[in-house]
Amino acid sequence: MFKIKEHKQLTEHKTIISAPLPKIVYLPLSQHLGQICSPEVTIGDVVSLGQRIASAQAKIFSPIHASVSGKVTAIQDWPHPVLGRCKAIVIENDGKDSFQPSVFSRQQEELDRLTPEQIRAIVFEAGIVGMGGATFPTHIKLNSPKPVDTLIINGAECEPYLTGDSRLMIEKTEEIIKGIALLKQCLGVQKIYIAIEDNKPEAISAFSLQPSAFSFQLIVLKSAYPQGGEKQLIKNILEKEVPSGKLPFDIGVVVHNVATVYAVYEAVYKNKPLYERVVTVTGSCLTNPQNLLVRLGTPIKELIDFCGPLKEEPAKIIIGGPMMGIAQYTADVPVIKSSGGVVLLNKKEARQQEEESCIRCGACVRECPAGLMPCLINLASEKEMWDEAKAYKAADCIECGLCNYLCPAKRKLTQSIKRAKLELSR
Ligand code: SF4
Ligand code: SF4
Incomplete structure (x- = not known):
């Protein structure tokens, strides 16, 4: 394991506060590992806060609930923080936060x-x-x-x-x-x-x-x-x-x-369904980084605005942390159940440099917490040699991003290992 710069001082003493309620939420039908859900509502339906709106007929899935009360205005393709795009249930918030009747406290x-x-x-x-x-x-x-x-x-x-x-x-x-x-x-x-x-x-x-x-x-x-x-x-x-x-x-x-x-x-x-979570919205680009309690489906641009104004344009917006999180191509993307952070990095912090050839320094091998040889899996993956990737135990990678972080040649090791894992799981 490795000691890396933490940057936690930006928000570690910030008490959790509620983010402003979004006017519209976009709730993707996939927010879990397993079968993608199907909508249980249709356009025009009026829903309560916490009402189940999507489910599946499968062994592994997790139902999805309305994170505001209001009207379903669309079920459409929308940016997704992990999948790129995914069908989402769109709800226009009526501002009433009316709870479904089954919400209660147990004795x-x-x-x-x-x-x-x-x-x-x-x-x-x-x-x-x-x-x-x-x-x-x-x-x-x-x-x-x-x-x-x-x-x-x-x-x-x-x-x-x-x-x-x-x-x-x-x-x-x-x-x-x-x-x-x-x-x-x-x-x-x-x-x-x-x-x-x-x-x-x-x-x-x-x-x-x-x-x-x-x-x-x-x-x-x-x-x-x-x-x-x-x-x-x-x-x-x-x-x-x-x-x-x-x-x-x-x-x-x-x-x-x-x-x-x-x-x-x-x-x-x-008896409260999972319809909100704490999200750290942070980075040196922001004037006021915060820990926010956010309704699922809120577009991250609303959180960025709330924690702004921007001190400088971010070079990269990541959902999750900078090591394991995923860079986003649009701030329309909504918060989902796994979104623990929205991190805005400037150009220097984003370390956007060209990939160079491996110099065989061995840093990735020395520090990999899973005991792998990231440089070799990277080569196998680039050449689509999946049997070799399997032999190098690509499936054991925990996708921590440490090899990427340490590589002096800026090789995109984690990305290529993730690809190998995906190919091997098929
Ligand atoms: S991302 Fe995978 S290969 Fe790279 S250091 Fe982490 S566990 Fe090792
Ligand atoms: S850290 Fe980068 S340069 Fe060093 S051996 Fe691994 S892939 Fe090669």
Whole structure:
């Protein structure tokens, strides 16, 4: 792992505030790993806040909910932060925020009696997915096909610039603890670790002072990149390796991100579907970087305007962090369930330089946290030699972007390895 410049000072002390409500939201039908949803509404329908508007007939998917109340005005192709473009349900906000009638608070006695199946059903109905970026439906992760005895709560937030998880841990400690108790109830695990990097002293102190009905171990990790990868966390905390091609549950472990845990708390305690999330809107181009609570489907240009005015034109706008995030071609793109950050980089920070030939310095091999040889997978991928890419274990790449960051020749290593992974998965 590697120490990289963090840039977190721009927002780390900024309390989460609500972004202005968007006039129109664009809710893509794909915001999760698995089957793309189909609309359950048609143009002209009036919808309530939190109403389910899209679903699928498949094993792996997560339903989508209205993030404002109002009228469905279109179901059309729209920019998507990961896929480029995707069909989206467009809702014109009526400004009333009228809730669907089923939103309520559960009483403690009812909460205590919830079975694992009932918790999973609530989490599924609420449309919760891994909010650290993975977007795997959480209800499936709560139904491990193999016995698990260890739960790790990922509060590492090792991506530069992003501070939304850190603020959640400081401002919603009690709620996150309640969310962890629900996961414990659901998974039946005994060992619980909450992992936080040492660059978040306020969050560490919040959890060390927070009373809890169950015991957990607070793990303070030395800040390094990419500490927050599931396999890296497991290795650092438990000194166990997840074998190549396997998943954490194969060794009895499950990892959930803090924002996901908070969403589970909101779903179970308040019956609130996932229709908003915390987004760090940041970068030196902005006058007023912020941590914002944003309705899903809000175009990022509205967030940029809210955190502006711009001090200089950004050379690159990234959704997610600068290491693992995706550069966007338009600011019309909306926030989706996995969008933890909107980062605006100027020309210097964007490091837009021409690719040169590999100088065989070995930096990418030395530092790859997955123990791969990125330079060789890159060559195999460029030549479309997929058998070689497979032999070099391209599928084990966690897409952390560290090889790109370190490469003096500015080789687009991660992009080509992602392509190889995609080809190999077909
Ligand atoms: S090959 Fe993958 S895991 Fe290794 S440094 Fe590059 S992006 Fe990260
Ligand atoms: S870091 Fe770049 S230049 Fe160095 S070996 Fe890897 S690909 Fe080649």
